[in-house]
């Protein structure tokens with residue numbers, strides 16, 4: 731399929747980049763990306779992937795828009811209060827780019843649906859705000875050989891990495907989720923809205939580079955972002971030979987047997 735005149739106009743600033751061109755833009759249009767969470771990270775991720783013309787975008791979120799979301803979750807407006815986040819997001823995104831088709835999943839990502847869902851997409855983006863789902867995304871991505879982008883934010887800090895099949899995963903660094911009592915969440919500790927914007931935008935750029943097959947990704951690297959000091963630090967990470975999910979000593983082979991709500995000491 732060739733680009734239409736309208737598409738050549740819309741995506742001109744991509745097409746004139748030598749390493750993108752019309753071929754790269756067609757890769758975006760043929761891409762299928764699943765975004766888990768339509769919140770603080772999900773908002774910039776969804777805006778940039780939609781504007782870039784990623785052909786199919788899936789959005790998983792079971793939540794509704796709350797007043798306290800609006801300080802950072804910029805895909806939702808004041809008029810959207812109490813609307814399902816999937817519906818609120820898609821109403822803006824459709825208006826931004828009619829080239830994109832959206833599939834919404836208004837339920838939680840759980841061990842029983844993650845593998846089936848991930849199999850339908852080329853790339854997954856973790857825009858969630860809780861450790862249980864972050865580790866579930868990691869494990870489902872490893873088990874289905876799906877590349878994905880991880881990120882987390884808290885107060886004025888964030889971290890992000892990209893997992894590619896065969897490279898290190900989240901559990902290579904953190905073998906199990908921290909005790910929820912020991913680590914505060916955004917709900918308890920807060921987050922500067924723009925920090926979610928920075929990390930989500932990095933995740934969108936990683937997704938687009940993956941679809942293009944161009945550029946250096948954050949695989950085997952953890953990027954630590956400190957907005958208070960405006961310091962970005964990239965740390966090399968190695969695949970852990972005793973990782974509970976991606977090594978040949980893996981104990982996690984069936985997601986339904988893992989209790990994601992409570993850290994399990996023998997993982």
Ligand SMILES: [Zn+2]
Pocket residue numbers: 898899900901902903969970973974975976977
């Ligand atoms: Zn691993």
